[in-house]
Amino acid sequence: MSGNNLAQAIKTLALEMGFVAVGITRPDPPAHLDVYTDWLKQGCHGEMEYLAEPRRVYLRSQPGELLPGCQSIIVLAARYAAPPSISHPPPRSQREYPSPPAPLPKGRSLTPYPSPRGRGEQTSSPTHLRGGEGSNPNSQPLSQGEYPSPPSPLPGGEGRVPHPQPLSQGERGEESPSPLGRGARGEGSQGNEDVFFGRVAAYAWGEDYHNILRQRMESLMQRVQEIIGRPIAYRCFTDNAPILERELAQRAGLGWIGKNTCLIHPRLGSYLFLAEIFTDLALPPDPAFVPDRCGTCQRCLQACPTQCILPNRTIDARRCISYLTIELKSAIPPELRPLLEDWVFGCDICQQVCPWNRRVAESPSFPEFQPRAEQVWLSIPEILSLTREKFKQKFHHTPLMRSKWRGLSRNAVVVLGNLSRSRPPLHPNILKFFVHALQDHPDSLVRQHLAWSLAQLNLAIARQALQEHLQKESDPMVKAEIEALLG
Numbered sequence: 001m002s003g004n005n006l007a008q009a010i011k012t013l014a015l016e017m018g019f020v021a022v023g024i025t026r027p028d029p030p031a032h033l034d035v036y037t038d039w040l041k042q043g044c045h046g047e048m049e050y051l052a053e054p055r056r057v058y059l060r061s062q063p064g065e066l067l068p069g070c071q072s073i074i075v076l077a078a079r080y081a082a083p084p085s086i087s088h089p090p091p092r093s094q095r096e097y098p099s100p101p102a103p104l105p106k107g108r109s110l111t112p113y114p115s116p117r118g119r120g121e122q123t124s125s126p127t128h129l130r131g132g133e134g135s136n137p138n139s140q141p142l143s144q145g146e147y148p149s150p151p152s153p154l155p156g157g158e159g160r161v162p163h164p165q166p167l168s169q170g171e172r173g174e175e176s177p178s179p180l181g182r183g184a185r186g187e188g189s190q191g192n193e194d195v196f197f198g199r200v201a202a203y204a205w206g207e208d209y210h211n212i213l214r215q216r217m218e219s220l221m222q223r224v225q226e227i228i229g230r231p232i233a234y235r236c237f238t239d240n241a242p243i244l245e246r247e248l249a250q251r252a253g254l255g256w257i258g259k260n261t262c263l264i265h266p267r268l269g270s271y272l273f274l275a276e277i278f279t280d281l282a283l284p285p286d287p288a289f290v291p292d293r294c295g296t297c298q299r300c301l302q303a304c305p306t307q308c309i310l311p312n313r314t315i316d317a318r319r320c321i322s323y324l325t326i327e328l329k330s331a332i333p334p335e336l337r338p339l340l341e342d343w344v345f346g347c348d349i350c351q352q353v354c355p356w357n358r359r360v361a362e363s364p365s366f367p368e369f370q371p372r373a374e375q376v377w378l379s380i381p382e383i384l385s386l387t388r389e390k391f392k393q394k395f396h397h398t399p400l401m402r403s404k405w406r407g408l409s410r411n412a413v414v415v416l417g418n419l420s421r422s423r424p425p426l427h428p429n430i431l432k433f434f435v436h437a438l439q440d441h442p443d444s445l446v447r448q449h450l451a452w453s454l455a456q457l458n459l460a461i462a463r464q465a466l467q468e469h470l471q472k473e474s475d476p477m478v479k480a481e482i483e484a485l486l487g
Helices: 003-017 035-039 055-059 209-228 245-251 299-303 321-329 388-395 399-420 424-440 444-455 460-472 476-486
Strands: 021-025 071-077 197-200 235-236 272-279 343-345 377-379
Touching: 003 021, 003 071, 003 209, 021 245, 035 055, 071 209, 071 245, 197 399, 209 235, 209 272, 245 272, 245 377, 321 343, 321 399, 343 399, 388 399, 399 424, 399 444, 424 444, 424 460, 444 460, 444 476
Parallel strands: 197 343
Antiparallel strands: 021 071, 071 272, 197 377, 235 272
16 A cells, blocks of 8 residues: 555545544654743743753654654544633723632623523532532433533523521531532522532643543544554653654644644634654654634733733743642642632633634533533532542543642632622631631642632631641741732
8 A cells, every 4th residue: 555545545444433533644853843942941931840851852843752763653633522602801900810610790701601400400419518419429411412501500490409507616527638528508599509619721622632642542543453464663642751742743844833823723713632652663744734714813912811821922930820730739829829710620711712712612522522511510518528549530541630738628618719809798707618628628839828718808817717727837938928928
Protein backbone atom coordinates (compact mmCIF):
# COMPACT_ATOMS: atom_id res chain seq x y z
CA MET A 1 0.00 0.00 0.00
CA SER A 2 1.38 3.42 -0.95
CA GLY A 3 2.04 6.08 1.66
CA ASN A 4 -0.83 8.23 0.37
CA ASN A 5 -3.29 5.35 0.49
CA LEU A 6 -2.16 4.29 3.94
CA ALA A 7 -2.47 7.85 5.25
CA GLN A 8 -5.99 8.07 3.88
CA ALA A 9 -6.87 4.70 5.40
CA ILE A 10 -5.62 5.83 8.80
CA LYS A 11 -7.65 9.04 8.60
CA THR A 12 -10.77 7.15 7.58
CA LEU A 13 -10.37 4.69 10.45
CA ALA A 14 -9.77 7.49 12.96
CA LEU A 15 -12.90 9.35 11.89
CA GLU A 16 -14.96 6.15 11.96
CA MET A 17 -13.79 5.55 15.54
CA GLY A 18 -15.09 8.95 16.65
CA PHE A 19 -12.17 11.33 16.30
CA VAL A 20 -13.36 14.56 14.68
CA ALA A 21 -10.12 15.63 12.99
CA VAL A 22 -6.85 13.99 12.01
CA GLY A 23 -3.71 15.24 10.32
CA ILE A 24 -0.13 14.14 9.79
CA THR A 25 3.12 16.00 10.28
CA ARG A 26 6.81 15.19 10.59
CA PRO A 27 8.86 15.10 13.82
CA ASP A 28 10.79 18.23 12.89
CA PRO A 29 11.95 20.73 15.54
CA PRO A 30 9.18 23.23 16.38
CA ALA A 31 9.44 26.60 14.70
CA HIS A 32 8.29 28.50 17.78
CA LEU A 33 10.42 26.89 20.47
CA ASP A 34 11.89 30.30 21.33
CA VAL A 35 8.44 31.51 22.41
CA TYR A 36 8.26 28.59 24.83
CA THR A 37 11.75 29.07 26.24
CA ASP A 38 11.17 32.83 26.66
CA TRP A 39 7.92 32.00 28.49
CA LEU A 40 9.90 29.79 30.86
CA LYS A 41 12.55 32.46 31.43
CA GLN A 42 9.85 34.93 32.42
CA GLY A 43 8.61 32.48 35.06
CA CYS A 44 5.13 32.31 33.53
CA HIS A 45 4.97 28.57 34.25
CA GLY A 46 4.63 29.30 37.96
CA GLU A 47 5.19 26.25 40.16
CA MET A 48 5.15 23.80 37.23
CA GLU A 49 8.90 23.30 37.51
CA TYR A 50 8.79 20.07 35.50
CA LEU A 51 8.17 22.17 32.38
CA ALA A 52 11.59 23.80 32.76
CA GLU A 53 13.57 20.61 33.36
CA PRO A 54 16.41 20.55 30.77
CA ARG A 55 15.58 17.05 29.52
CA ARG A 56 11.93 18.00 28.94
CA VAL A 57 12.86 21.23 27.17
CA TYR A 58 15.24 19.26 24.93
CA LEU A 59 12.54 16.72 24.03
CA ARG A 60 10.18 19.52 23.11
CA SER A 61 12.86 20.83 20.77
CA GLN A 62 13.42 17.37 19.24
CA PRO A 63 10.08 15.52 19.26
CA GLY A 64 11.48 12.64 17.20
CA GLU A 65 13.60 11.62 20.20
CA LEU A 66 10.46 10.24 21.88
CA LEU A 67 10.46 7.33 19.42
CA PRO A 68 13.69 6.08 17.79
CA GLY A 69 13.14 5.91 14.06
CA CYS A 70 10.08 8.14 14.16
CA GLN A 71 9.11 9.36 10.70
CA SER A 72 5.56 10.64 11.17
CA ILE A 73 3.27 12.06 13.82
CA ILE A 74 -0.45 11.44 13.51
CA VAL A 75 -2.32 14.22 15.31
CA LEU A 76 -5.90 13.54 16.37
CA ALA A 77 -8.65 15.68 17.88
CA ALA A 78 -11.63 14.53 19.95
CA ARG A 79 -14.48 16.78 20.93
CA TYR A 80 -15.70 17.20 24.49
CA ALA A 81 -19.02 18.72 25.50
CA ALA A 82 -19.20 22.46 24.92
CA PRO A 83 -20.75 24.84 27.46
CA PRO A 84 -23.01 27.62 26.16
CA SER A 85 -21.26 30.53 24.49
CA ILE A 86 -21.25 34.06 25.84
CA SER A 87 -21.91 36.60 23.09
CA HIS A 88 -20.93 39.65 25.11
CA PRO A 89 -19.06 39.23 28.39
CA PRO A 90 -20.30 41.56 31.15
CA PRO A 91 -18.12 44.57 31.98
CA ARG A 92 -15.35 43.82 34.45
CA SER A 93 -16.96 46.07 37.05
CA GLN A 94 -20.01 43.81 37.00
CA ARG A 95 -17.85 40.70 37.34
CA GLU A 96 -15.93 41.92 40.35
CA TYR A 97 -17.81 39.52 42.62
CA PRO A 98 -19.21 36.13 41.75
CA SER A 99 -22.79 35.69 40.66
CA PRO A 100 -24.70 32.82 42.26
CA PRO A 101 -26.48 30.19 40.21
CA ALA A 102 -29.73 31.41 41.80
CA PRO A 103 -31.72 34.32 40.28
CA LEU A 104 -29.61 37.46 40.27
CA PRO A 105 -30.34 40.93 41.56
CA LYS A 106 -31.57 43.37 38.93
CA GLY A 107 -28.94 44.67 36.57
CA ARG A 108 -26.46 41.84 37.15
CA SER A 109 -25.35 39.67 34.24
CA LEU A 110 -25.40 35.91 34.54
CA THR A 111 -22.98 33.68 32.69
CA PRO A 112 -25.06 30.94 31.03
CA TYR A 113 -23.88 27.53 32.14
CA PRO A 114 -25.27 24.03 32.60
CA SER A 115 -26.26 23.27 36.15
CA PRO A 116 -26.97 20.35 38.48
CA ARG A 117 -29.67 17.81 37.81
CA GLY A 118 -31.26 15.41 40.19
CA ARG A 119 -30.73 17.48 43.31
CA GLY A 120 -33.66 15.71 44.92
CA GLU A 121 -32.22 12.22 44.45
CA GLN A 122 -31.24 10.41 47.61
CA THR A 123 -27.57 9.75 48.19
CA SER A 124 -25.61 8.39 51.09
CA SER A 125 -24.35 11.10 53.39
CA PRO A 126 -21.62 11.28 56.01
CA THR A 127 -22.96 10.56 59.48
CA HIS A 128 -22.78 14.20 60.54
CA LEU A 129 -25.09 15.42 57.74
CA ARG A 130 -28.81 15.79 58.37
CA GLY A 131 -31.33 15.66 55.56
CA GLY A 132 -28.67 16.13 52.88
CA GLU A 133 -29.87 15.75 49.34
CA GLY A 134 -27.70 16.05 46.26
CA SER A 135 -26.71 14.53 42.97
CA ASN A 136 -26.58 10.76 42.87
CA PRO A 137 -22.92 9.63 42.82
CA ASN A 138 -23.95 6.57 40.81
CA SER A 139 -25.84 8.54 38.19
CA GLN A 140 -25.36 7.68 34.51
CA PRO A 141 -24.06 10.14 31.94
CA LEU A 142 -26.66 12.49 30.56
CA SER A 143 -28.02 11.44 27.18
CA GLN A 144 -26.57 13.02 24.06
CA GLY A 145 -27.37 16.70 23.85
CA GLU A 146 -28.89 16.73 27.35
CA TYR A 147 -27.50 19.09 29.96
CA PRO A 148 -28.21 19.57 33.65
CA SER A 149 -31.06 21.84 34.62
CA PRO A 150 -30.41 25.10 36.50
CA PRO A 151 -29.33 24.90 40.14
CA SER A 152 -31.43 27.87 41.19
CA PRO A 153 -34.23 27.12 43.66
CA LEU A 154 -37.58 26.54 42.04
CA PRO A 155 -40.07 29.31 42.82
CA GLY A 156 -42.19 27.53 45.42
CA GLY A 157 -44.52 24.58 45.23
CA GLU A 158 -43.88 21.43 43.22
CA GLY A 159 -40.29 20.47 42.59
CA ARG A 160 -38.87 22.65 45.34
CA VAL A 161 -35.86 20.90 46.82
CA PRO A 162 -35.32 21.06 50.59
CA HIS A 163 -31.80 21.75 51.83
CA PRO A 164 -30.17 20.66 55.05
CA GLN A 165 -29.98 22.81 58.15
CA PRO A 166 -26.58 24.04 59.36
CA LEU A 167 -24.97 21.90 62.00
CA SER A 168 -24.99 22.95 65.58
CA GLN A 169 -21.89 22.60 67.69
CA GLY A 170 -21.30 19.03 68.73
CA GLU A 171 -22.92 17.48 65.67
CA ARG A 172 -19.70 17.16 63.75
CA GLY A 173 -18.97 13.58 62.75
CA GLU A 174 -15.63 11.82 62.74
CA GLU A 175 -15.93 10.63 59.15
CA SER A 176 -15.49 14.09 57.65
CA PRO A 177 -12.73 16.65 58.14
CA SER A 178 -15.25 19.49 58.06
CA PRO A 179 -18.51 20.27 59.84
CA LEU A 180 -20.08 21.55 56.65
CA GLY A 181 -23.28 20.00 55.48
CA ARG A 182 -24.42 19.73 51.86
CA GLY A 183 -26.00 23.14 51.80
CA ALA A 184 -27.20 26.12 53.76
CA ARG A 185 -30.79 27.13 54.13
CA GLY A 186 -31.70 30.71 54.61
CA GLU A 187 -34.63 32.98 53.96
CA GLY A 188 -34.00 36.21 52.11
CA SER A 189 -36.41 38.99 51.30
CA GLN A 190 -38.04 36.75 48.70
CA GLY A 191 -37.99 33.68 50.91
CA ASN A 192 -35.70 31.88 48.48
CA GLU A 193 -33.52 29.00 49.55
CA ASP A 194 -29.94 28.87 48.39
CA VAL A 195 -27.33 26.20 47.72
CA PHE A 196 -23.66 26.75 46.98
CA PHE A 197 -22.21 25.22 43.82
CA GLY A 198 -18.88 25.64 42.07
CA ARG A 199 -18.39 25.51 38.32
CA VAL A 200 -16.21 22.92 36.62
CA ALA A 201 -14.44 23.39 33.28
CA ALA A 202 -16.20 21.47 30.50
CA TYR A 203 -13.27 19.17 29.72
CA ALA A 204 -13.66 17.60 33.18
CA TRP A 205 -17.37 16.74 32.88
CA GLY A 206 -16.72 13.17 31.79
CA GLU A 207 -14.17 10.41 32.35
CA ASP A 208 -10.43 10.98 32.35
CA TYR A 209 -9.50 11.73 28.75
CA HIS A 210 -5.99 10.34 29.15
CA ASN A 211 -7.29 6.80 29.55
CA ILE A 212 -10.05 7.04 26.94
CA LEU A 213 -7.94 8.58 24.18
CA ARG A 214 -5.06 6.20 24.77
CA GLN A 215 -7.42 3.22 24.43
CA ARG A 216 -8.80 4.61 21.17
CA MET A 217 -5.32 5.27 19.77
CA GLU A 218 -4.18 1.75 20.66
CA SER A 219 -7.25 0.35 18.92
CA LEU A 220 -6.54 2.49 15.86
CA MET A 221 -2.96 1.27 15.57
CA GLN A 222 -4.03 -2.36 15.99
CA ARG A 223 -6.31 -1.88 13.00
CA VAL A 224 -3.50 -0.25 11.01
CA GLN A 225 -1.15 -3.17 11.75
CA GLU A 226 -3.83 -5.57 10.53
CA ILE A 227 -4.11 -3.60 7.28
CA ILE A 228 -0.40 -3.58 6.48
CA GLY A 229 0.25 -7.04 7.89
CA ARG A 230 3.27 -6.27 10.05
CA PRO A 231 4.13 -4.76 13.44
CA ILE A 232 4.57 -1.00 13.66
CA ALA A 233 6.75 0.96 16.06
CA TYR A 234 4.59 3.65 17.67
CA ARG A 235 3.93 5.57 20.88
CA CYS A 236 0.66 7.24 21.92
CA PHE A 237 0.48 10.51 23.84
CA THR A 238 -2.19 12.88 25.06
CA ASP A 239 -1.12 15.68 27.36
CA ASN A 240 1.30 13.31 29.09
CA ALA A 241 4.66 13.91 27.37
CA PRO A 242 7.01 16.84 26.72
CA ILE A 243 5.43 17.81 23.40
CA LEU A 244 4.28 21.16 22.04
CA GLU A 245 0.93 19.62 21.12
CA ARG A 246 -0.80 22.67 19.69
CA GLU A 247 2.12 23.48 17.40
CA LEU A 248 2.09 19.90 16.11
CA ALA A 249 -1.66 20.18 15.52
CA GLN A 250 -1.22 23.44 13.62
CA ARG A 251 1.52 21.88 11.50
CA ALA A 252 -0.77 18.91 10.81
CA GLY A 253 -3.46 21.25 9.48
CA LEU A 254 -5.97 20.96 12.33
CA GLY A 255 -6.29 24.70 13.02
CA TRP A 256 -4.51 27.76 14.32
CA ILE A 257 -3.38 28.76 17.81
CA GLY A 258 -5.75 31.47 19.00
CA LYS A 259 -5.06 34.49 21.14
CA ASN A 260 -6.34 32.50 24.12
CA THR A 261 -3.59 29.92 23.32
CA CYS A 262 -6.14 27.21 22.42
CA LEU A 263 -6.02 25.37 19.11
CA ILE A 264 -9.04 26.54 17.12
CA HIS A 265 -10.46 24.44 14.30
CA PRO A 266 -12.42 26.56 11.77
CA ARG A 267 -15.41 24.20 11.93
CA LEU A 268 -15.05 22.49 15.31
CA GLY A 269 -13.96 25.38 17.52
CA SER A 270 -11.62 24.82 20.45
CA TYR A 271 -13.39 22.38 22.78
CA LEU A 272 -10.99 19.66 21.67
CA PHE A 273 -8.71 17.11 23.25
CA LEU A 274 -5.49 16.61 21.26
CA ALA A 275 -3.67 13.30 20.96
CA GLU A 276 -0.59 12.17 19.03
CA ILE A 277 0.73 8.91 17.66
CA PHE A 278 4.46 8.87 16.93
CA THR A 279 5.23 6.13 14.41
CA ASP A 280 7.96 4.76 12.15
CA LEU A 281 5.54 4.76 9.22
CA ALA A 282 6.60 7.07 6.38
CA LEU A 283 3.40 9.03 5.75
CA PRO A 284 2.97 12.15 3.61
CA PRO A 285 2.50 15.22 5.83
CA ASP A 286 -0.55 17.46 5.52
CA PRO A 287 -0.19 21.17 4.80
CA ALA A 288 0.09 23.33 7.89
CA PHE A 289 -2.83 25.58 8.80
CA VAL A 290 -1.38 28.99 8.05
CA PRO A 291 -4.19 31.59 8.31
CA ASP A 292 -4.69 33.42 11.58
CA ARG A 293 -8.45 33.78 11.84
CA CYS A 294 -8.54 35.60 15.16
CA GLY A 295 -8.14 38.85 13.25
CA THR A 296 -8.61 41.93 15.42
CA CYS A 297 -10.89 40.15 17.90
CA GLN A 298 -9.95 40.80 21.54
CA ARG A 299 -12.86 39.12 23.31
CA CYS A 300 -10.84 36.49 25.17
CA LEU A 301 -8.35 39.08 26.42
CA GLN A 302 -11.13 41.38 27.57
CA ALA A 303 -13.19 38.65 29.22
CA CYS A 304 -10.42 37.01 31.24
CA PRO A 305 -11.13 37.87 34.91
CA THR A 306 -7.44 37.79 35.88
CA GLN A 307 -5.98 39.30 32.68
CA CYS A 308 -3.63 36.34 32.31
CA ILE A 309 -3.72 36.22 28.48
CA LEU A 310 -0.60 37.90 27.10
CA PRO A 311 -0.28 39.72 23.74
CA ASN A 312 2.09 37.10 22.28
CA ARG A 313 -0.47 34.26 22.51
CA THR A 314 0.88 32.87 25.72
CA ILE A 315 -0.63 32.81 29.20
CA ASP A 316 0.84 33.92 32.47
CA ALA A 317 -0.10 30.73 34.26
CA ARG A 318 0.48 32.39 37.63
CA ARG A 319 -2.75 34.34 37.06
CA CYS A 320 -4.78 31.76 35.10
CA ILE A 321 -7.80 30.36 36.95
CA SER A 322 -7.17 26.92 35.47
CA TYR A 323 -3.64 26.91 36.83
CA LEU A 324 -4.67 28.34 40.19
CA THR A 325 -7.37 25.70 40.73
CA ILE A 326 -5.63 22.67 39.21
CA GLU A 327 -1.84 22.93 38.98
CA LEU A 328 -0.99 25.26 41.85
CA LYS A 329 -0.27 23.24 44.97
CA SER A 330 0.36 26.10 47.40
CA ALA A 331 -1.77 29.04 48.50
CA ILE A 332 -3.74 31.01 45.93
CA PRO A 333 -2.54 34.64 46.05
CA PRO A 334 -5.06 36.66 48.10
CA GLU A 335 -5.52 39.29 45.40
CA LEU A 336 -6.61 36.61 42.90
CA ARG A 337 -9.02 34.71 45.15
CA PRO A 338 -12.04 36.98 44.50
CA LEU A 339 -11.42 36.64 40.75
CA LEU A 340 -12.02 32.90 40.87
CA GLU A 341 -15.68 33.79 41.37
CA ASP A 342 -17.42 30.38 41.44
CA TRP A 343 -14.84 28.38 39.45
CA VAL A 344 -13.85 25.43 41.62
CA PHE A 345 -11.96 23.49 38.93
CA GLY A 346 -10.60 25.07 35.76
CA CYS A 347 -12.19 27.84 33.68
CA ASP A 348 -13.88 28.13 30.27
CA ILE A 349 -14.39 31.88 29.95
CA CYS A 350 -11.83 32.56 27.20
CA GLN A 351 -13.40 29.79 25.11
CA GLN A 352 -17.00 30.71 25.89
CA VAL A 353 -16.55 34.20 24.47
CA CYS A 354 -14.72 33.00 21.35
CA PRO A 355 -16.86 33.56 18.21
CA TRP A 356 -15.50 30.34 16.71
CA ASN A 357 -17.28 28.36 19.42
CA ARG A 358 -20.73 29.79 18.82
CA ARG A 359 -21.93 27.07 16.47
CA VAL A 360 -19.99 24.16 17.88
CA ALA A 361 -21.87 20.86 18.13
CA GLU A 362 -22.44 20.04 21.77
CA SER A 363 -22.16 16.24 21.62
CA PRO A 364 -18.72 14.82 22.51
CA SER A 365 -16.77 12.39 20.36
CA PHE A 366 -16.99 9.43 22.71
CA PRO A 367 -19.69 8.37 25.19
CA GLU A 368 -17.16 8.47 28.04
CA PHE A 369 -16.96 12.26 27.58
CA GLN A 370 -20.71 12.72 27.95
CA PRO A 371 -21.30 15.14 30.86
CA ARG A 372 -22.08 13.59 34.22
CA ALA A 373 -24.41 15.77 36.25
CA GLU A 374 -22.39 15.50 39.45
CA GLN A 375 -19.25 16.76 37.64
CA VAL A 376 -20.74 19.82 35.95
CA TRP A 377 -21.46 21.71 39.15
CA LEU A 378 -19.91 20.62 42.45
CA SER A 379 -21.70 21.08 45.75
CA ILE A 380 -19.22 23.15 47.75
CA PRO A 381 -20.35 21.93 51.18
CA GLU A 382 -20.18 18.36 49.92
CA ILE A 383 -16.61 18.82 48.70
CA LEU A 384 -15.68 20.21 52.11
CA SER A 385 -17.18 17.16 53.80
CA LEU A 386 -15.05 14.65 51.86
CA THR A 387 -12.19 12.77 53.44
CA ARG A 388 -9.20 11.90 51.28
CA GLU A 389 -10.55 8.40 50.77
CA LYS A 390 -14.05 9.60 49.87
CA PHE A 391 -12.50 12.07 47.42
CA LYS A 392 -10.68 9.25 45.65
CA GLN A 393 -13.80 7.13 45.52
CA LYS A 394 -15.91 9.97 44.12
CA PHE A 395 -13.51 11.28 41.47
CA HIS A 396 -11.54 8.17 40.51
CA HIS A 397 -11.04 8.04 36.72
CA THR A 398 -12.06 11.69 36.27
CA PRO A 399 -9.91 14.75 35.48
CA LEU A 400 -10.85 16.17 38.90
CA MET A 401 -8.25 13.88 40.49
CA ARG A 402 -5.60 16.23 39.12
CA SER A 403 -6.21 18.85 41.79
CA LYS A 404 -6.09 16.24 44.55
CA TRP A 405 -8.18 16.37 47.71
CA ARG A 406 -6.17 19.20 49.17
CA GLY A 407 -6.38 21.43 46.11
CA LEU A 408 -10.09 20.90 45.49
CA SER A 409 -10.86 21.53 49.18
CA ARG A 410 -8.82 24.75 49.03
CA ASN A 411 -10.69 25.84 45.90
CA ALA A 412 -14.06 25.04 47.46
CA VAL A 413 -13.26 27.23 50.46
CA VAL A 414 -12.37 30.18 48.22
CA VAL A 415 -15.53 29.75 46.14
CA LEU A 416 -17.64 29.58 49.30
CA GLY A 417 -16.02 32.79 50.51
CA ASN A 418 -16.74 34.47 47.17
CA LEU A 419 -20.34 33.30 47.01
CA SER A 420 -21.03 34.29 50.61
CA ARG A 421 -20.70 37.99 49.73
CA SER A 422 -23.90 37.90 47.71
CA ARG A 423 -25.90 36.09 50.41
CA PRO A 424 -26.12 38.32 53.50
CA PRO A 425 -29.19 36.47 54.86
CA LEU A 426 -27.06 33.30 55.10
CA HIS A 427 -24.11 34.90 56.88
CA PRO A 428 -24.98 33.50 60.33
CA ASN A 429 -25.07 29.95 58.95
CA ILE A 430 -21.95 30.43 56.85
CA LEU A 431 -20.17 31.89 59.87
CA LYS A 432 -20.86 28.70 61.83
CA PHE A 433 -19.56 26.60 58.95
CA PHE A 434 -16.34 28.59 58.67
CA VAL A 435 -15.65 28.71 62.40
CA HIS A 436 -16.16 24.95 62.85
CA ALA A 437 -14.08 24.12 59.77
CA LEU A 438 -11.27 26.45 60.85
CA GLN A 439 -11.14 24.64 64.16
CA ASP A 440 -11.37 21.11 62.81
CA HIS A 441 -9.94 20.85 59.32
CA PRO A 442 -6.76 18.72 59.36
CA ASP A 443 -5.04 20.47 56.44
CA SER A 444 -3.18 23.72 57.09
CA LEU A 445 -3.50 24.97 53.48
CA VAL A 446 -7.28 24.61 53.64
CA ARG A 447 -7.38 26.34 57.05
CA GLN A 448 -5.34 29.21 55.59
CA HIS A 449 -8.01 29.79 52.94
CA LEU A 450 -10.80 29.23 55.46
CA ALA A 451 -9.46 32.19 57.44
CA TRP A 452 -9.60 34.36 54.32
CA SER A 453 -13.12 33.24 53.45
CA LEU A 454 -14.29 33.87 57.00
CA ALA A 455 -12.99 37.43 56.70
CA GLN A 456 -15.07 37.95 53.54
CA LEU A 457 -18.21 38.00 55.68
CA ASN A 458 -17.02 41.37 56.96
CA LEU A 459 -18.67 40.83 60.34
CA ALA A 460 -17.37 41.88 63.74
CA ILE A 461 -18.05 38.40 65.04
CA ALA A 462 -15.98 36.93 62.20
CA ARG A 463 -13.07 39.13 63.19
CA GLN A 464 -13.47 37.99 66.77
CA ALA A 465 -13.45 34.35 65.65
CA LEU A 466 -10.21 34.94 63.75
CA GLN A 467 -8.62 36.57 66.79
CA GLU A 468 -9.60 33.64 68.98
CA HIS A 469 -8.37 31.07 66.49
CA LEU A 470 -5.05 32.87 66.13
CA GLN A 471 -4.30 31.99 69.76
CA LYS A 472 -4.86 28.27 69.06
CA GLU A 473 -3.37 27.89 65.59
CA SER A 474 0.06 26.25 65.38
CA ASP A 475 0.80 26.41 61.66
CA PRO A 476 2.93 29.48 60.77
CA MET A 477 1.31 30.00 57.34
CA VAL A 478 -2.20 29.99 58.78
CA LYS A 479 -1.11 32.35 61.55
CA ALA A 480 0.49 34.71 59.03
CA GLU A 481 -2.72 34.70 56.96
CA ILE A 482 -4.85 35.56 59.98
CA GLU A 483 -2.45 38.27 61.14
CA ALA A 484 -2.55 39.87 57.69
CA LEU A 485 -6.35 39.75 57.69
CA LEU A 486 -6.54 41.33 61.10
CA GLY A 487 -4.10 44.04 60.09
